[in-house]
Amino acid sequence: MKHLVLAACIGAFSLTTATAVMAQEPAKKTTSKKASTKKKAAAGTAAAAGAAAAVTPNGEKWQCELGNNLYIAGDMLRDEVLTVHWQGKDYKLPRQATVTGADRYYDARTGLDLVVIPSKAMLFNKNLGQRLADDCQSAAMQAGAAAPTQAGGLRAPATTPLLVTPPGGPTQVPEGAQQSAAPKQ
Known part of the structure; x- marks a missing residue:
């Protein structure tokens, strides 16, 4: 019990x-x-x-419409790969050949496509099929300069006429050194 x-x-x-x-x-x-x-x-x-x-942005700041910014590091006149800082990440974009004269940098893996024309730059995402940023301009471009593109570097600037009298007037040629414009027969 x-x-x-x-x-x-x-x-x-x-x-x-x-x-x-x-x-x-x-x-x-x-x-x-x-x-x-x-x-x-x-x-x-x-x-x-x-x-x-x-990941701090480095390179030149380009301001876009709708308050977006992108940073481009590299020389567009000579570099084959640019670093684009977009939305907190750096992307390496290699140069692509174009027939239009625009500079194009495209990375197939990420789908980012940067197209630069003398008046602006545009950023696309080819994988999503959408434009991420438009009307992007550097500080120099906002002041009236053209984009520092390779295609633009090969042409004369639009503000400078092709036939310009050099400073100091026309060049004087000595009388005995003048050549006839008529062809010799």
Whole structure:
């Protein structure tokens, strides 16, 4: 009989203890979940801030319509690959040959396509089939200069006439050195 009373006491004690522990346990879990969620959110924010700080834009800033900006690093007159900083990431875009005279830099892997004409630059995403940025201009272009394109560097500037009298008037040729414009027969 002593064993039966002892077993009943132990059973009652363990039932009470288990109920108390189970009642406290969910509260501890939600508290720890909230704390771990806050820690993860803080760590994610810090990682995002660190990633944003790690990729600082370099190159020349080009302002686009709708408040977008892109940064172009490299010399458009001679470089075969430009680095374009767009939406917090750097992209290496190799030069592509064109028949229109526009400078085109396109990376098939990312789908980014930068087209530069003398008056503006446009950024496309060929994979999504959309224009990301339009009417992008550098500070010099906003002041009236043409884009520093390879095609533009091969042509005379539009503001300079092709036949210009040199400063100081026409060049004088000595009388004995003048040649006849008529062909010799």
